Amino acid sequence: MSTESLNRECILIVDDEPANLKLLDKMLRSQGYQSLVLADDPRLVVDLYRITQPALILLDINMPHLDGYQVMEQLKALNDPLLPPIVILTAQHGKEHLLQALAAGARDFIGKPFDRNELLMRVRNLLDAQMAHRLMYDQKTVLEDMVQARTEELRRTRLQIVQRLGMAAEYRDEETGNHILRMSHSCALLAGAVGWSEADCDLILNASPMHDIGKIGIPDAIMLKPGKFEPHEWEIMKTHAAIGEKLLGGDDSDLMRMAREIALTHHEKWDGSGYPNGMAGTAIPQAGRIAALADVFDALTSMRPYKQAWTVEAAVELIKDNNGKHFDPDLVEVFLQELPGIVAIRERFAEPGSPM
Numbered sequence: 001m002s003t004e005s006l007n008r009e010c011i012l013i014v015d016d017e018p019a020n021l022k023l024l025d026k027m028l029r030s031q032g033y034q035s036l037v038l039a040d041d042p043r044l045v046v047d048l049y050r051i052t053q054p055a056l057i058l059l060d061i062n063m064p065h066l067d068g069y070q071v072m073e074q075l076k077a078l079n080d081p082l083l084p085p086i087v088i089l090t091a092q093h094g095k096e097h098l099l100q101a102l103a104a105g106a107r108d109f110i111g112k113p114f115d116r117n118e119l120l121m122r123v124r125n126l127l128d129a130q131m132a133h134r135l136m137y138d139q140k141t142v143l144e145d146m147v148q149a150r151t152e153e154l155r156r157t158r159l160q161i162v163q164r165l166g167m168a169a170e171y172r173d174e175e176t177g178n179h180i181l182r183m184s185h186s187c188a189l190l191a192g193a194v195g196w197s198e199a200d201c202d203l204i205l206n207a208s209p210m211h212d213i214g215k216i217g218i219p220d221a222i223m224l225k226p227g228k229f230e231p232h233e234w235e236i237m238k239t240h241a242a243i244g245e246k247l248l249g250g251d252d253s254d255l256m257r258m259a260r261e262i263a264l265t266h267h268e269k270w271d272g273s274g275y276p277n278g279m280a281g282t283a284i285p286q287a288g289r290i291a292a293l294a295d296v297f298d299a300l301t302s303m304r305p306y307k308q309a310w311t312v313e314a315a316v317e318l319i320k321d322n323n324g325k326h327f328d329p330d331l332v333e334v335f336l337q338e339l340p341g342i343v344a345i346r347e348r349f350a351e352p353g354s355p356m
Contacts, residue, residue: 186294214244
């Protein structure tokens with residue numbers, strides 16, 4: 001750090017004796033220090049600190065109203081990560097007083113009467129150290145901002161990738177890509193409504209688009225069949241849940257664990273009549289139960305080559321009829337409470353040209 005740069009740094013000097021303030025001001029200005037703030041009342045220190053943001057504080061110990069120890073307590077209470085070094089000005093040289101000052105946060109001492117050379121050397125060294133600390137802090141802040149921006153960019157990229165993976169499976173089923181947008185956002189809405197954290201809601205938003213990824217492994221003759229499945233075809237079709245779990249295996253990240261869980265369990269039913277494992281009740285992971293409800297509602301209210309779109313009212317009635325059968329009763333209650341938000345998601349990600 002150049003001498004010119006250091007000389008521009010603010011130094012706050014606190015001493016109730018005007019003669020001491022005048023002497024310190026003269027000594028420091030003689031060495032080119034330009035920004036000196038003098039205070040003879042310790043009650044003003046916190047306000048002066050906020051205004052001037054000094055790089056160094058020279059602080060007397062024995063003062064009326066507030067002593068130096070109390071002033072240091074007030075400064076520490078500000079929780080400023082860049083709190084500058086504090087140099088104690090004292091005529092007391094006993095070990096007990098010095099240790100008390102160090103424990104209170106002082107960095108160094110200058111004895112009274114002041115030795116000019118000692119004073120200037122200590123001031124210079126501590127300003128150098130504070131400038132280095134500030135530089136490191138600024139670099140750390142910049143790096144943290146860069147990491148945060150990069151993390152957000154990666155999060156958006158990851159979401160786009162998993163959405164496109166989900167779309168690939170949906171297109172094989174002659175469904176539209178917007179189905180997984182509506183379904184995943186509805187999952188996140190329901191998860192938040194039942195008390196999931198913001199981070200976990202973001203997780204299900206990212207994981208649920210891959211719920212039907214296993215359809216990639218179903219033969220075209222079955223996937224693209226326009227009519228009703230034969231019993232043996234339906235059994236093959238149902239294997240897409242287990243295929244999805246297998247496709248999403250081999251990664252232990254939170255995202256992929258939840259994606260596997262949803263892929264495997266979103267066709268399970270509350271009463272145990274679902275597939276592939278006939279799980280029932282709370283044995284079905286909550287993420288799977290949420291995905292099941294969001295998936296069925298959007299499938300019912302969406303047009304397909306083999307059916308017209310149901311009205312929201314008709315879809316809601318079916319969900320009510322299957323309360324405690326297909327769907328978790330507690331989730332159905334939450335779904336009904338959050339229906340306006342789910343309908344808004346449906347409208348936000350509507351198919352081009354489709355009536356809402």
